[in-house]
Amino acid sequence: MAKVYFSPARPAKWRYDASMPGKLERLLKEMGLSNYFSPKEWVAVKTHFGSEGAHRTVRPVFLRKVVEGLQSIGAKPFVTDTVRIKGLDYLEVANRNGVNHLSVGAPVVIADGLYGNDNILVRAGEILGEIAVASLIHDVPAMVVCSHVKGHINAGYAGAIKNVAMGGVSSSHRDCGWKCGRGAMHTLGEGRLLWDSEKCELCYQCAEICPLDAIVFNEEEALIWNGDTCWRCGRCARVCQSEAITLPGDDDRFMRSLAEAAKAVLDTFEPQKVIFINFLTEIQPECDCMPMADVPVMQDQGILISDDIVSIEQASVDILRNALPLPGSAATQADTGKEDDILFSLSRKPYRIQMEEANRLGLGSLIYDLVEL
Numbered sequence: 001m002a003k004v005y006f007s008p009a010r011p012a013k014w015r016y017d018a019s020m021p022g023k024l025e026r027l028l029k030e031m032g033l034s035n036y037f038s039p040k041e042w043v044a045v046k047t048h049f050g051s052e053g054a055h056r057t058v059r060p061v062f063l064r065k066v067v068e069g070l071q072s073i074g075a076k077p078f079v080t081d082t083v084r085i086k087g088l089d090y091l092e093v094a095n096r097n098g099v100n101h102l103s104v105g106a107p108v109v110i111a112d113g114l115y116g117n118d119n120i121l122v123r124a125g126e127i128l129g130e131i132a133v134a135s136l137i138h139d140v141p142a143m144v145v146c147s148h149v150k151g152h153i154n155a156g157y158a159g160a161i162k163n164v165a166m167g168g169v170s171s172s173h174r175d176c177g178w179k180c181g182r183g184a185m186h187t188l189g190e191g192r193l194l195w196d197s198e199k200c201e202l203c204y205q206c207a208e209i210c211p212l213d214a215i216v217f218n219e220e221e222a223l224i225w226n227g228d229t230c231w232r233c234g235r236c237a238r239v240c241q242s243e244a245i246t247l248p249g250d251d252d253r254f255m256r257s258l259a260e261a262a263k264a265v266l267d268t269f270e271p272q273k274v275i276f277i278n279f280l281t282e283i284q285p286e287c288d289c290m291p292m293a294d295v296p297v298m299q300d301q302g303i304l305i306s307d308d309i310v311s312i313e314q315a316s317v318d319i320l321r322n323a324l325p326l327p328g329s330a331a332t333q334a335d336t337g338k339e340d341d342i343l344f345s346l347s348r349k350p351y352r353i354q355m356e357e358a359n360r361l362g363l364g365s366l367i368y369d370l371v372e373l
């Protein structure tokens with residue numbers, strides 16, 4: 001049974017070792033980084049840089065603790081993520097969100113090149129076939145996955161599986177385009193974007209958020225979509241509050257494809273070369289790639305660490321299930337049934353399929369031993 005180490009968010013004493021950074025230090029020590037990583041070994045610290053306006057990402061102070069832990073055993077860490085918007089702009093987003101060499105104490109680099117097409121096709125599974133893993137993540141021998149746990153309009157719950165799946169894969173491949181990238185998880189078939197002019201309120205948010213300018217409105221106020229340029233990232237559909245935009249897909253397939261892509265990424269590593277840290281902090285309803293972050297829907301819960309991606313995800317959702325809704329947040333407006341947890345009630349998405357499928361694919365165990373520190 002996999003061990004999941006957990007430190008709750010609340011400090012019991014007025015001392016540094018009771019603080020969240022102090023607790024993370026202790027978790028890293030308990031995990032024993034030298035059990036996984038070697039002196040001089042390059043180690044990717046995979047996080048999500050967020051987006052302009054979404055500030056509730058894993059804070060630089062925590063990334064620095066991970067970097068320093070790795071450096072203390074002689075390893076060579078760097079902090080990385082894949083391109084969501086054009087690469088130079090994305091590095092600037094990271095910088096504005098406080099993630100840069102100076103703050104985290106290690107180089108901050110894009111994993112799939114500034115154009116987001118520096119990647120390697122690997123076998124995935126029956127849903128995705130092949131998927132384009134970011135070349136840096138494909139080639140690096142070891143990784144620490146730092147995930148900000150939160151809700152998500154499509155995934156319902158977003159933690160380590162989503163961070164590895166969506167974040168370890170590029171948006172596009174040089175030859176097969178979006179069909180081998182993360183768009184293949186978001187949508188199916190040709191992924192044709194459908195626009196309902198009756199529902200559209202002409203707010204133009206979809207055009208504003210598109211990283212590729214693949215949406216424009218003509219003089220007749222009709223939406224023109226460039227399907228050849230579009231990455232099928234789904235951002236336009238997510239910001240449309242009138243539900244005027246849809247991309248073809250279904251929840252079951254989406255959750256399973258996340259697990260499949262996570263496996264494809266993790267299969268590029270030797271066993272025992274990846275560990276996972278889940279930050280149950282600032283748990284807001286939406287993805288960190290949106291142009292804003294809502295207020296947290298529940299109180300900070302703490303930090304978990306494990307070498308089993310399924311166990312840490314299961315432990316995270318088990319902790320979140322017992323959390324109370326925060327007043328003044330979206331959680332108090334959600335349609336919460338008797339059996340529902342907050343994240344499910346916000347999205348109505350069957351997010352548990354992510355963990356069940358990851359377990360079925362052999363990525364880890366749904367049963368875990370929670371060790372509280």
Ligand code: SF4
Pocket residue numbers: 195199200201202203204205206207239240241242243244245
């Ligand atoms: S975001 Fe939705 S409502 Fe606004 S312009 Fe686009 S399609 Fe229309």
Ligand code: SF4
Pocket residue numbers: 209210211212213214215229230231232233234235236237
């Ligand atoms: S899915 Fe929407 S936002 Fe994303 S690239 Fe295509 S048109 Fe742009």
